[in-house]
Amino acid sequence: MFLRRFIAIIVAKIAYWASVKLFKRQGVTWAGKLALDICPSILKDLSSQIRNDIFIVCGTNGKTTTNNLLALGLEYEGYKIICNNTGSNMLNGVTAAFVLASDFRGRIDCDYACIEVDEASTRRILPHFTPDYMVLTNLFRDQLDRYGEIDITMEILREVLNACPNMKLIVNGDDALCAYLAAAENNEMITYGIPKQVGDSKEMNEIREGRFCKKCGAILNYSFYHYSQLGDYRCSACDFKRPFLDFTADEIESRDLDSGLSFYLREYPSHSGTTFSTGFRGLYNVYNILAAYSAIRTSGVCPSNFQNMLNSYKPNNGRMETFQIGEAKVTLNLAKNPAGFNQNIQAVMQDTKPKDIIIVINDNAQDGTDISWLWDVDFDRLSEVNANNIITSGIRYLDMGLRLKYVDIKAKPVREVRAAIDELLRAGSTNLYVLVNYTALYTTGQLLKAMTK
Amino acid sequence: MAATKSITIGHLYPDLLNLYGDRGNIACLLMRLKWRGIKADLMEFNTGDAIDITKVDIILLGGGSDREQKLVCESLLGVRAELKSYVEDGGVLIAVCGGYQLLGAYYQIGDDKIKGLELVDLHTIQKEGRLIGNIVLESDIVTMPVTGFENHGGRTYTGSDVKPFGQVLSGFGNNDDKKHEGIIYKNIIGTYLHGPLLPKNPQVADYLLSAALEKKYGLGELPKLDDTLEHEANDYIVKRFIK
Structure with missing residues (x-):
């Protein structure tokens, strides 16, 4: 067993090195595939060594940025992290993140793992480990040919929540699809969102998911949309509505182009809050930051260096x-x-x-x-x-x-x-x-x- | 001076059936009318709206998920008689994907049988595995190959008198036989092709427009447009999938 793992790690590391240095390719998924082929239990072995918690980040958009902010946020508090920061989020990519972080004897010296996971791949990945937390950012239409339809993605996630009843959920409460999914299962649920309408958002002819209540099928009424179907909703027939938000972003100000935006992040029930500013643009980045912060707080860590982290964070991945x-x-x-x-x-x-x-x-x-x-x-x-x-x-x-x-x-x-x-x-x-x-x-x-x- | 011609396109349930870029089919029909100086109007009928099909010249019924399709069918059955006489009278209708399945007698999902509009002699049964991928057809109604993308779990079986929209050159089509795709009945086209269908198949778009103009004004001839880009995009798919 030990030998098999040893060979798997060596081969994967060499493969990664060779593809990056010699062929100028990304190489992560290849390395992960080789490691799993040689030692099928390697992801299980390595992930079990994480000292504190494993986070996974799912959702159609914002996975990579949210996961990177989460990992970096924890790193700024002095923890050691594994993170699949290249965005390789299927089984092979996730395996590679662990293999490349281990030493040759198959030892991992890390406090947290922050892993973004492609929704359809959760079924293949989670048998290898059970995460402590899942961040669910949003559910939009994406790559329909791979998933069939958004309903299928929801079905997959439902199965995962069912299979991991002790996994805590950190969900975007402004997304009726995510909120419904989370509320329908028994997992403990923490929500984040943007409670009030931001600026004078121009009416857009966007195609929106979630016009209908997933609970009873009636029309959902929205008092406003932030974008796509994200907003403040309430079912016209049953009691389904936007849940109480545990973490909120208020007073969102986008300043001129180069200085990005700032907002007031409030945490319930304590009502304590802090103003954060960032060089990011776009409301979607408020969600990304909010999600990362909520996840860190929910795990019990106090992110006192969060603003420093935001200051240093330079998007370098397109x-x-x-x-x-x-x-x-x-x-x-x-x-x-x-x-x-x-x-x-x-x-x-x-x-x-x-x-x-x-x-x-x-x-x-x-x-x-x-x-x-x-x-x-x-x-x-x-x-x-x-x-x-x-x-x-x-x-x-x-x-x-x-x-x-x-x-x-x-x-x-x-x-x-x-x-x-x-x-x-x-x-x-x-x-x-x-x-x-x-x-x-x-x-x-x-x-x-x-x-x- | 002759009055300007006008064509009204009725989009049925864009709030429910709006998968796979159906908006592209609408945009294509509207623009190809506009570029030719023909007045183009769009009427959208959402859930709960009263549907008056006497005002429209072309009806588009798009695709949706199974659940949404069921909702649509329930409300459409209310105007079935009107739709039936519209179609029998030569009214133009293009039904894509989920909309195509609704044209038939029923759509069976497991033990659940969704009653269809019975406008065309066909029925659909959902089976294990989805038929997904780029698809190329040869159709009698146009000279160019027809290209698009299909993604359906339902297998559609047509009556012996129903003409197919095209012969499958690459891809699946109506069912696992990989022979026929879609149907043509009077001025209805039913098809699994999205992508969306019309922008890359301008001759199909013009076939519909021409049929609508013919019915309304007795004159279906259309001035030519510069379709270089459309032909290139179509040809790319043909070359890539037909070896």
């Missing part, structure tokens, strides 16, 4: 990551579903300066091979973002081009991302946004990094 290439500021942002893309467009709109935009759409397995979701994004709003040039790129650049054509937005289709970037930089672009979906993220990030040199 979440509004910026690159300086000559005179040009290039911003890379991931969006992989309608809710994410709508938020992305909103964030681009906050920058009123002239700009150019490249939209990169792939249809690999991890992106979802069905790209019909592009038509659920409110791309017509790109006509209001002060864009000089828009280029569509990636494997499905032609479909993306069609999407814009049918809202009368001029765009040029250019298959290769590199060629698209070169073209706009050569034309003198100084403010370039590259919006990508999942599998385009890593390669585009590498490309931009290389171009800064």
Whole structure:
């Protein structure tokens, strides 16, 4: 057993090293697969050594940022953490996070594990370990071909909650789907949310999930929406409504573009609160921060260095990551579903300066091979973002081009991302946004990094 | 001067049936009318709205999850007679995915039999495993191949008199036979293809528009549009999946 584990760890580490150093690839999932093939119990063995708690972060959007903030927040309190911070969130990626953090004898020296998990993969991962906490960020439409439908995702999560009755839930109370799911099971539940309407949110023609009460089927009435279906809801027929929020964000102020936003985070029942500020943009990041903070507090840790952590946190994984290439500021942002893309467009709109935009759409397995979701994004709003040039790129650049054509937005289709970037930089672009979906993220990030040199 | 022509598109239950980018089919029909100087109107009928189909020239019935489909069917059965005479009278209707299944006699999920609208001789039975993927068809009504994406657990079986929308060149189609996809009956097209269907298949869009104009004005001819991008996007899928 020991030998098997030893070999698994060595092989995985070498594989990881080789793929990163020699082939300049990500290599995480490959390393995890090799380790599991050689030693099927390795994830169980390693995860059982975590001294305190294991957190998993699930939900359609915001997993990576929330999980990274959670891990970093705990690290700032002096704890040792395992975190799958590259966003590899299926069984192999999660296994790799543990294997790469262990020494050659298979020993893990960590207090907490913060693991983001793809919802559909929870069934395959949780037999290996039982988390102490699950953070559930939101449930939006995502990659329908892989999951069937949002109902199937909910069914999978329901099974998981059932199988882990002692796992505490930290859920976004503003999401009727998450709140219903959590309330319907017996797991202890802590909620977070944004209690009041923020600003004068323009009525958007968004496609929203959760118009109907999951409990009784009647229409849900919303006193307001923050975005997508997140908001303050109450069933028109039964007693289902937005639950009491244990952690809230108030007084949200978005300042000018470069200084991000600030908000007052309040904790019930003590009513104690603190103002936090961050360089992030977008309401979705308030949720991410709130989720991470709630999770840390719920586990009993007092995050006294949370603001320091936020100050130092630099998104470096294609979440509004910026690159300086000559005179040009290039911003890379991931969006992989309608809710994410709508938020992305909103964030681009906050920058009123002239700009150019490249939209990169792939249809690999991890992106979802069905790209019909592009038509659920409110791309017509790109006509209001002060864009000089828009280029569509990636494997499905032609479909993306069609999407814009049918809202009368001029765009040029250019298959290769590199060629698209070169073209706009050569034309003198100084403010370039590259919006990508999942599998385009890593390669585009590498490309931009290389171009800064 | 002749009065401007106008076409009204009725979208049934966009609040329930809005999976898989159905909005794209609506946008495509509206824009292709607008680009040709034909007045284009959209009427959306949500749950609870009274449905007056005498005002519409093209009806779109989209896809939804099983649960939502059931809700839709319950309210649609209330206007079944009107829908039946609309269809028999040559009214244009495009039904995609879940909407397609509703055209038939029933949709059986396990022991649960959802009664359909009985507009076309077909029925659907849900079976283990979903049929998912890009799909390419050859259809008699257009010269270009038809491309799209299918994702359905239901298997649809059609009566012997019902014409298929197309022959499957790549993908699944109506059921596990991988032979036929969808149906054409009078001016109804029923299909599992989303993606959405119409933007990448402009000839299918124009087929519907032309049928609607023909019925309303007796003249279905449409001025040509520049469909270079549409053809390229269509051709990409054909080349990728037809070896």
